[in-house]
Each structure stands twice: as C-alpha cells, then as structure tokens.
Amino acid sequence: MDAPRYPTKPKPGDRVAIVSPSAGLPGLFPHVYELGLRRLREEFGLEPVEYPTTRVMGADPRDRARDLTAAFADPRITAVLATVGGDDLITVTPHLDDDVLRANPKPYFGYSDNTNVLNHLYRLGIVAYHGGSVLVHLGRPGAPHPLTFDSLRAALFTSGWYDLTPAPAWGDRPNPWTEPETLEYEPEMLPGEGWRWQGPERVVRGRTWGGCLEILHWLMATDRVPTVAELDGSVLLFETSQEMPSAQEVFRIVRNMGERGLLAAFPAIVVGRPKAWNFDRPLSVPERSAWGTAQREAIIHALTPYNPDAVVVFDVDLGHTDPQLIIPYGGEILVDAVDRRIAVRY
Template identity: 85%
Template sequence: MGTLSYPPKARPGDRVAVVSPSAGLPALFPHVYELGLRRLREEFGLEPVEYPTTRATGANPRERARDLTAAFADPGITAVLATVGGDDLITVTPHLDDEVLRANPKPYFGYSDNTNMLNHLYRLGLVAYHGGSVLVHLGRPGSPHPLTFASLRAALFTSDWYELTPARQWGDRPNPWTEPDTLADEPEMLPGEGWRWQGPQRVVQGPTWGGCLEILHWLMATDRVPTVAELAGSVLIVETSNELPGAKEVFRIVRNMGERGLLAAFGAIVVGRPKAWDFDKPLSVPERRAWGEAQRDAILRAVTAYHPDAVVVFDVDFGHTDPQLIIPYGGEMRVDAVGRRIAVRY
C-alpha cells in the first residue's frame, strides 16, 4: 500500500462536520447528543456543523453518502466526526465521491460500523482515526473520561508520537440513554489490570489496519479489504462490538483471516478490551471476566495456528469499552514488547 497520507489537522476555533453515516441516533437521544456537542464546543473549542441526515432516522445510503461527501468537499470544515455506529455503512461507501475525498483529505473519527469508512479511506491512501463518538464518548454521562479526552485532543490537534496508557479503571456497562436523568451519574467502572502480552520480546512498528472484528468479516465477504501484499509489515488492531460475539464466532472470524493469508501480514496484533455487557445480556462481573478470557483464548488459538511469531497485546483500551483511546488508522503504531509500551503517531 505504501505510506498513507496524514490529513492536515484541525485547530481550536475551527468548524468540524458532525455526521451520522451509520445510524441517526441523535434524533432518538437528543439529550445525549446535545451534551456531546456542548463538550465539543467547550472542551475542544470546535464548532460542530450538522448535515441533513445527522439527526435523521431512516435516511437512505445515497443521502448519507451525499452528506459525507459534502463534509469533505467544504473547505471550511477541518475534521469529520461520526455521531455513533450502526450496522449498514457498508451500503453507504459505494456511493461516496472518491475523487472529492482524495482531493480534500480531512481527519475522520469513528469506530464500530465506521470501520467501513476507515477502511474505505485507507484504500484511498488516507490516514483516519479509529475512535471518537459524539454520543458515546463526548456524551459520556457524569464527566468526560480524562484518558479519552486527552487522546482525542492529541489526535485532533497534534501530529506527534503519543504514548498510550493502560486505564486504571474501565467500564463496559453504560447508563441507559432512555433515561435522561442518568446523564448526571458516573457509569460503573471496574479495576484495570493492565495489558496482557503474548509472543516474542521485540519491537514492531508499522501502519495500522483493522477495526471492529465483525465489520472486518463483512468487508472480507464483500472483498473490500487490502491485499496481503498491501498489508505486509502492518499492525492489526481489532476489537469486538456491543453485539457481544461469542468466543466461537470470534475464533472463526480470526481463523478466516488466517485462511485468507491476512494474519501473516502483521508483525503485531493489538486487541481492544472486549465488551462483555449489554442491556439484553446483563452479565455479572465474574461472567464478564470469563467472557473476556474466552475471547482472548479464541483469538490466541487462531493466531497461534496461523502466525505464532506475532506479538499480541490484549485489553488495550480502544473500541467499545470506556475509556476509549484514539488509534490512527493507517498511521504509525509502535508496539514495544520489550518495554511493554505502545505509542501511536497522530
């Protein structure tokens, strides 16, 4: 693939696009959304600009693609932030005007279903950013999480190397958006236990690729992933969603990546802390710990079969848990298994 291009950075005072390419949840949860917008203004000094589908439910893929393209085309917009994830952005990316995106590179922030957009920009040669959700993270109940906001601030405004930090406390049980009063309450947090390292003691540095594991399976099914040659020397970043895929499904997806030859392309594999609680699956804390162990074992079993020499790091705080560290997508990551440190270049 070669070296991808980092888009120019935003500065405090700039106008930034706020879009809903996956799901128009701001229409359903305006109290959460407005909190996210307020923090975008007050904490980051940025002025959000909305589009016709930002607060619309049921917008079709062409309409959402139109808004995404317009956000990149506008010379007064310096970054693009997704409000939340969803489940059908894979139907939106074919309608984007790629010439406009290439000619007007801008930092794009999103995760979960936004893996579709991150991968699309990657294939256009542009670095994007895995993480950042106006509803989930900017609209976090109680107070902003300092690790999330420090990482997002660095990713938005700086271009330097940034050391990632293991969270001392983490959570995967959000407050219900259907109850506005809970916005004042801090979410449940659990003690952090640091990152878990497997594999050889060496330093791996390279561009990242990956995202939400279930979305990567969709992208493989539609043949929209880079080739093994294009990914050679990269760092794989993967995390699982709030749909809580079981260990068997996780194993099969990673195994299928191995069968495709993708796993062998990566010198290191960085795995996000698995989310193990959802409203329709309210697991106890011991059950959540067991869920995480089963998922780690499943990934390690597949990696051992297809790429036993890879450096593997588990429980890094990015993806669907709280806090959420921002990871450059297609940008540089350094995974130091000797010093047990991870740094990214924003």
C-alpha cells in the same frame, strides 16, 4: 497502493462536520447528542456543523454518502466526526465520491460500523482515526473520561508520538440513554488489570489496519479489504462490539482472516478489551471476566497456525469499552514488547 498520508489537523476555533453515516441516533437521543456537542465546543473549542441526515434514522444510504462527501468537499470544514455507529454503513461507502475524498483529505473520527469508512479512506491513501464518537464519548454521562479526552485532544490537534496508557479503571456497562436523568452520574467502572502480552519480546513499528472485528468479516465477504501485500508489515488492531460475539464466533472470524492470508502479514496485533455486558445480556462481573478469558484464548487458538510468532497485546482500551483511546488508522504505531509500551503517531 501508496502509504496513507496524514491530513492537516484542525485548530481550536475551526468548524468540524458532524455526520451520521451509519445510524441517525441523535434524533432519538437529542439530550445525549447536545451534551456531546456542548463539550465539543467548550472542551475543544471546535464549532460543530451538522449535516441533513445527522438526526435521521433510516436515511437513504445515498443521502448519507452525499452528506459525508459534502463534508470533505467543504473547504471551511477541517475535520469530520461520526456521531455513533450502527449496522449498515457497508451500503453507504459505494456511493461516496472518491475523487472528492482524495482531493480533500481530512481527519475522520469514528469506530464500530465506521470501520467501513476507515477502511475506505485507508484504501484511498488517507489516514483516519479509530475512535471518538459524539454520543458515546463526548456525551459520556457524568463527566468526560480523562484518558479519552486527552487522547482525543492529542489526535485532533497534534501530530507527534503519543503513549497509550492502560486504564486504572474501565467499564462496559453504560447508562441507558432512554433515561435522561442518568446523564447526571458516571457509569459503573471496574479495576483495571493492565495489558496482557503474548509472544516474543521484540519491538514492532508499522502502520495500523483493522477495526471492529464483525465489520472486518463483512468487508472480507464483500472483498473490500486491502491485499496481503498491501498490509505486509502492518499492525492489526481489532475489537468486538456490543453485540458480544461468542468466543467460537471470534475464533471463526480470526481463522477466516488466516485462511485469507491476512494474519501472516502482521508482526504485531493489538486487541481491544472485549465488551462483555449489554442491556439484553447483563453479565455479572465474574461472568464478564470469564468472557474476556474465553475470547483471548479463542484468538490465540485461531492465530497460532497462521502466525505463532506475532506480538499480541490484549485488553487495550480502543473499542466499545470505557475509556476509549484514539488510534490512527493507517497511521504509525509502535508496539514495544520489551518495555511493554504502545505509542501512536497522531
């Protein structure tokens, strides 16, 4: 497999596709969706183009794939943004027209269940972007998060190196979308404690691969991941979702990656801050801190037999917590354990 190539970036004033290849939640929460679209126009100067299944819950996977393929095929569209995640995109990617995608590479932005699409594009040789949800990030209550928007703006419009920044404050307790009035104030934030580094002091530069850990497990089960040889020398990134898998489950998934031979391929691993609060599991702040500690220990325990010399960075804001930094998927990353620095090339 050739090294993934970066697609041409959009410019302010361009048309960008808005798609829901996973869940059509814009149809259930139009107030959040419309806020996200308004900010896309006003903050980024981009014109959103909605596709037929964008607001449809439970749309046929073939119809969602048809929309995504059409977005890549349209020469007037210069980037593709997913509205949100979900849990069944693994049934959509088999219906994509790979010839169209290869012939019309475009920046694709999504995370969570969109790991299915990011991995699919990676295997087609196209760099995509982990992060940037229309509902969750563009539609953030109160105000956009400055770190998220600075990162998203750089990923959308620039092609150089970008230094990631540890968040001075972060959150994982969102406002409920079912109450439109909660869009008026920002969600709860907690003091940031910086990144946590593990392993030798060395500098690693490579291409990224990974995504939402639970989705990676599904991709391994369906044998849709790259080979160990294709990933050799890459940097693994992963994070856990709002379903909050236990430390034991995280251990087992990471261990399974080791048994498959994948872990040994990565000289560095970047781990997103775990989400430790959900509406059905409203943990206290001390409980959330303990949750994060247990997950870090589980990952190190699982990693050690397979790659004890990897550089590992924990609590990077790249997943289901707030803010969210955009990571090029298949693009270049620099993990500098000497100067404690992470940079990505957009």
